[in-house]
Amino acid sequence: MNTFRADITILPKDGVLDIQGKAVEKTLAAHGYAAVREVRVGKFIRVAVDAADEADAALKVTTVAEDLLVNDLVESYAYALEKKP
Numbered sequence: 001m002n003t004f005r006a007d008i009t010i011l012p013k014d015g016v017l018d019i020q021g022k023a024v025e026k027t028l029a030a031h032g033y034a035a036v037r038e039v040r041v042g043k044f045i046r047v048a049v050d051a052a053d054e055a056d057a058a059l060k061v062t063t064v065a066e067d068l069l070v071n072d073l074v075e076s077y078a079y080a081l082e083k084k085p
Helices: 019-030 054-069
Strands: 002-012 043-051 075-083
Touching: 002 054, 043 054, 054 075
Parallel strands: none
Antiparallel strands: 002 043, 002 075
16 A cells, blocks of 8 residues: 545635625735736645555546535646655
């Protein structure tokens, strides 16, 4: 059995109102960072996954993300896997 680290990034889908992102963008502009636009605020989750191989780890991460972590009506996600030494 191998252990993999999965970094999961969850963001609001395009077209979904992101109130936190708008608040951060407004604050940045007020502090002189008007060139920073289209701010989106989401979640970052790091987990360790025990799996036979990378394909098995990917399946486990996808299942957990889609079953529990992501509201697929308003959020999208991506993940990166890395085998732990």
